[in-house]
Amino acid sequence: MPDDSDRVEPPELDPNEVLYVDDDRFAADNVAIVTGAASGIGRATAFALAANGLTVVGTDVDEAGLDGTAERVADCDLDGRVATVAADLTDADEIAALVDAAADEGTVKYLANVAGLQHVDPIEAFPAERFDRLQDVMVRAPFLLAKECLPHMRASEDGTGCVGNMASVHGHYVTSDKVAYNVAKFGIRGLTQSIAAEGDGSVRSFSVSTGYVKTPLVTDQIPDTAEQRGISVDEVVEDVMLGQSRASEMMTPLEVGNLFVFGFSKHAGHLNGGDLTVDGGMTLTYE
Template sequence: MTDLTTAASNSRTEGQPLAGRRALVTGGASGIGAAVVRALAARGAHVVVADIDTAGATALAEEVGGSIWTVNLMDTDALTDDALATAMSGVDILVNNAGIQRINPIQDFKPADFHNILTLMLEAPFLLIRAALPQMYAAKFGRIINVSSVHGIRASPFKSAYVSAKHGLEGLSKVTALEGGAHGVTSNCVAPGYVRTPLVEKQITDQALVHGIPEAEVLSKIMLTESAIKRLVEPEEVGSLVAWLASDDAAMVTGSSYTMDGGWSAR
């Protein structure tokens, strides 16, 4: 009789590198998250689509044969140890992706907006990592993949909360890598530039307003000025890199931040 571990291992050698794995992707119903969900599912993983958007998460989960976790990650009071233990049960690939953006000069930045961004994009990933690690340690396997940003290593004006949260996420990921290494758990960041998502499309309007320029000029004059490659990153490109980091091939990759920014951070 073939045990489940051996069967999963055999499946992974036959073109399904993530067969037998269970992944959870936050903010998984749209944008980068949806591309990550599809990439992981295409490689054989069962994917839990975690999102506040129940309808969107359900539709995507049905498409890829996954499941959903309807959750508001800004409501950290609801993220109790028991609730997280249930949600994270069996998860051996955790992708922290959920995010929001607000653009304003510091003097005009609402403290509530600053708090919400750090809660969603730094505190919630900490809580999910904290809940996932014990079972990953027990299994001697785990992948923590944090969707950071070029703003995790570079700053831009008018994004005090977002830049602070992403810098913090980069640090959290490195600490997780150092603690998890002895237990077969890796932790890495993926740091894209501007990705073609609804979040970025909304930023075009906000950037035009704060800089006093037409929306048609935002990409060339604001967003892509530092990039050697003058285009937006496609969500599927991010999904492909996340899927590789989740695989056995990336077992020695940890504590790293993979930029996908068209050369922005090379300056």
């Protein structure tokens, strides 16, 4: 059994671990916008899409982290590249400017809404301003980004495009002390289905639901969860994060990034409004 540090720290992004797809639309003149691209799943998704030859416009408030993502892609000499645009997803004007900047890089065909936040508190103690911020970043911003991107997708040469949204097992069932996150993840699934309903089959959407992934968002909440539940950090890893799963290890960010590669590809033509639930059996099995 690996030690706890190995179990929660993400491995370095490796081109050999990327899902490569033969798809004519995965080309340098087509652009994928990826939010939360400075770290975690966002960085891994940007990496995987660039490895498949797309031009990626990665965005985040963390400019240093964005630079690190672009540098990792450049160091690996991938077929695609990452351009970075720092933006605050709570600001509608910055969202519009982000999409305009992406359109300057090529044809906007793909949008991966990955950026996420977390706050752990019971409902009675949950700060309203934190609740609002989580909704702004994880529901309102994906809506505004889709609103800005859809016209570009419809106006592209073949009129196609795809929006992928990072949901969660917490968009299927909830755990205590994470009310804002739970509500946001149910909301992003509703947005996904709304885009599909209005996409006329040409512009698709899908969501991705995983259990716990080796990202800073997860590792940073371990001490808070331990304190809230009155248990040890080890017990959080064993009982909370892996306890319901049939898997013995958390997913890596790149494994999640590969789900976006598949979802955007021609092989997912009938994935429209649906959710890729890849959670190690967390939600649909029991002992």
